[in-house]
Amino acid sequence: MNTIMSSRLKNLVLITIASAVLWGCGSADKTVNLTANQEQQVAARIAPAGHVSMAGQVVTMASAGAESARAGGDIYAVNCVACHSSGVAGAPKMGDVAAWSARLEQGLETVYTNAINGIRGMPMRGTCMDCSDDEVKAAVDHILEGSK
Ligand code: HEC
Incomplete structure (x- = not known):
């Protein structure tokens, strides 16, 4: 009786840990991907037309309207x-x-x-x-x- 209970308990604990780990990893992955995507999308949306790109900055938007008037x-x-x-x-x-x-x-x-x-x-x-x-x-x- 005692052994049956403890093995059931062990299984329950293992399943709980396993699902927690799986769920945790899964959601952590999703969060990272989504954030990277969102960062790019937001950057593209809020990037001012014709802004100056600094070295190392990812340019996500074609600079429409950036063509400046000739002197x-x-x-x-x-x-x-x-x-x-x-x-x-x-x-x-x-x-x-x-x-x-x-x-x-x-x-x-x-x-x-x-x-x-x-x-x-x-x-x-x-x-x-x-x-x-x-x-x-x-x-x-x-x-x-x-x-x-
Ligand atoms: C093919 C020759 C030619 C070219 C090329 C030319 N012009 Fe002229 N421009 C003239 C002539 C001729 C007049 C005088 C017109 C008149 O009053 O009878 C004139 C007059 C003007 C005037 C005076 C207008 C007024 O209200 O009296 C301005 C300003 C002017 N041109 C600017 C320019 C600019 C800017 C360019 C280049 C983007 C240019 N022109 C290219 C021939 C030319």
Whole structure:
């Protein structure tokens, strides 16, 4: 009687320990995996667009919108210099203070708009068809900066 009881008790204890260990390991594994996954997902969700990645940092998100605007000077050098350095077709030359201050009398916004839409011999966007409005304005600013 005593031996039967103690062997049943032993079995019960063993089963309890075994299931506790199995359950414990199983849930511990799940917790670790889930946390790693969640960390990545959360990082991807909260990562600001176009943020700067530090060395060793896992980049989980394509930086959509990170493409920055080109500098006015670069756009000028590619798209505007041909006409605005030589004065082709009556283009006001860069550095010609009198010519540009006369243009500015109509207001800076109008000068911007004319550069974006084109006017007479001035082609639309100064031929920079993939320039955003802000990039055309930056190129205008560059010309104006060099014509004061
Ligand atoms: C094919 C030659 C040509 C190119 C290329 C060109 N321009 Fe012009 N631009 C002109 C001419 C010609 C005028 C004068 C138009 C007029 O008033 O008759 C002019 C005028 C302008 C004006 C004065 C507008 C106003 O309101 O008086 C701005 C600003 C200007 N250009 C900016 C630019 C910028 C910025 C670029 C490059 C992104 C550029 N242009 C490229 C020919 C050009």
